Amino acid sequence: MAFHHLHARTRDSHPSLDKVLYLSGIISIGMMIPQLWLIYGEKNAGGIEPITWITLAVLDIPWIIYGFVQKERPLVFIYTLWLIVNTLIFIGSVLY
Numbered sequence: 001m002a003f004h005h006l007h008a009r010t011r012d013s014h015p016s017l018d019k020v021l022y023l024s025g026i027i028s029i030g031m032m033i034p035q036l037w038l039i040y041g042e043k044n045a046g047g048i049e050p051i052t053w054i055t056l057a058v059l060d061i062p063w064i065i066y067g068f069v070q071k072e073r074p075l076v077f078i079y080t081l082w083l084i085v086n087t088l089i090f091i092g093s094v095l096y
Contacts, residue, residue, distance in 0.1 A: 017076050025078030032085050039092035048093040057086035 011045045027031040067075030 021074035022077060025074065025081060028078075029081045029085055034087070036085070036088060036092070039089060039096060043096045045093040045096040048089065050090055050093040053086050053090035055092060057083055057090055060086060 008063070039048065058081045063079040064076055064083065067077075067079060
């Protein structure tokens with residue numbers, strides 16, 4: 001009987017792919033700046049549903065944990081940023 005699925009996972013290093021992931025993470029977060037500006041700069045959270053943003057924030061946490069466990073720094077970095085942004089949008093949607 002083979003237990004090939006029980007072997008320890010080793011991370012293959014792909015520095016170029018890691019750079020692309022970091023860049024895509026930063027760009028995707030950057031796309032949220034207008035939303036954050038609308039909420040905090042103009043104090044307008046019309047059309048923003050708090051339940052959506054708190055759900056997205058909570059769902060970022062398993063990805064962060066997974067990134068730590070698998071030693072996948074790009075995942076930890078990107079999903080930590082998303083956790084921050086989603087939490088800020090949630091807070092703003094409740095405040096305004």
